[in-house]
Amino acid sequence: MLLLVLSAFLLSWAVVAFDIVHHTGPSAPYFDAPSQDRIPVETPAGCTVDQAAYIVRHGARFPEPGSSTGWQQLYTKLQNNTYSASGPLAFISSWQLPVDDIPHEPLFLTSIGALEAFSFGVELRNRYGFTQGGDNITIWTAGQQRVVDTATYFARGYLSQGNYLSNITENRANLIMQPDSVNYTFANSLTPSAACPLYESGDTSSVATTFRASYQPQIANRLNQYLDGLTLNATDIGVMQDLCGFETSLNGNSQWCDVFEDEEWLDYEYADDLNYYYGSGPGNPFSATVGFPWVKAVSELFALGPNETTPGGNIIPPPLLMGFTHDNNLPPIISALGLWNTSVSDSVYPLSLTAPDPRRKFRSSYIVAFRGYVALERLACTTTPANTTVFHLANTTPDPVPTEVFVRVRVNRAPVVIPGCTSGPGSTCPLADFTQYVQTTRAAAAGDFVQMCGLQNISNATSDATFFTVADPESLQTVVPLNYVVGMTNT
Secondary structure, three states: OHHHHHHHHHHHHHHHOOOHHHHOHHHOOOOOOOOOOOOOOOOOOOEEEEEEEEEEEOOOEOOOHHHHHHHHHHHHHHHOOOOEEOHHHOOHHHOOOOOOOOOOOOOOEOHHHHHHHHHHHHHHHHHHOOOOOOOOEEEEEEOOHHHHHHHHHHHHHHHOOOOOOOOOOOOOEEEEEEOOOOOOOOOOOOOHHHHOOOHHHHOOOOHHHHHHOOOHHHHHHHHHOOEEOOOOOHHHHHHHHHHHHHHHHHHOOOOOHHHOOHHHHHHHHHHHHHHHHHHOOOOOOOHHHHHHHHHHHHHHHHHHOOOOOOOOOOOOOOOEEEEEEOHHHOHHHHHHHOOOOOOOOOOOOOOOOOOOOOOOOOOHHHOOOOOOEEEEEEEEEEOOOOOOOOOOOOOOOOOOOOEEEEEEEEEOOEEEOEOOEOOOHHHOEEHHHHHHHHHHHHHHHHOOHHHHOOOOOOOOOOOOOOOOOOOOHHHEEEEOOHHHHOOOOOO
């Protein structure tokens, strides 16, 4: 009995154990977000996903040049001074920069980022079973190299099964590459905020800087007791905490993670929450505006069903709609869907500028970690009771089973309820209700892209995302799985 009690205690402790990397916001390697609405992650019994849409951040990358400079400055400070260090800082004199080729690595995908993308391709191929052996798939990607590389590795993971070497037209991924962060694509983009001139005026993410100033000096003071001959400041603390998530991805080194206490990580995470909530999320009044075109396009395709296209389209999109982009393009999707910005308690939102509320659901770590995503799934669910006896007559095809169609949202795998629409299996939303919710409630909240962004005087400005069904042939790039490129020229 004592052993059973001890086992139960250890199991419960493992469930609630504090995982530092899960609180490092946009520098975290991918992890499945915990359930926030107590909904099982599995597809509800009797249901099959027949269409899904994902908008995905690129995989783990090296730091941007500005951050890389901060790392180099910290390294120089630690190397060019004479001091003694003890306790959690005892390792710093031997710490080496995790970037070993500065001209080529900052901004670009890491090997872990490539693995994240490849594994994701394998995961979704197995999860949905949409693509039969040999079939091709179309994938959309913003044009920066780390995003294209993520889409490419995803495609190779998705396609890497079977042997199709004898037919060079099968088992291919057609990448549709879109201009990245430009102002002339308007709403028809995977980076639409760059094409909304007024979007920046709604960005008040500087509140995160103010919040950081409320805790970083105290951390510096605490850590300075372990140093003699060297003094850390608030800027050093920011760089050191950033290194935790990044270096875990780069080389598996988690020493920087162990320097800080749990409460200090919660403050660090909240600063990122403020940055995204008020920068590109619900706290920016233009966030829903720039996220809505993607949501509307997906809802229209879900209403049509798989393997259909909208009038005027020149391609039929696959059942799996994959779009790869950057971190700041995910919170607008949350805003457009009306998620994570309401509560039974009015005190939770908008997020406090000074006091983190543990009840909040908007957490940057749960959405913009490397390879983070927002997904919509269309579920066909049988209306036949589970205990029904099924009779099969040899050599005949059974009549179609009656089904109803529902929609649900996943954020980093965790199901998230659609506000006011949870009557379906597993708290899903009936498709007709979801379509109405998008076309009325969310359309009114988002407003028209052209009008809201002040683009009325630009003749070719558009409020619609049509890239899923209308493709420019010049944007296509063919990707093949890895077994094609060993000893061969990639096409």
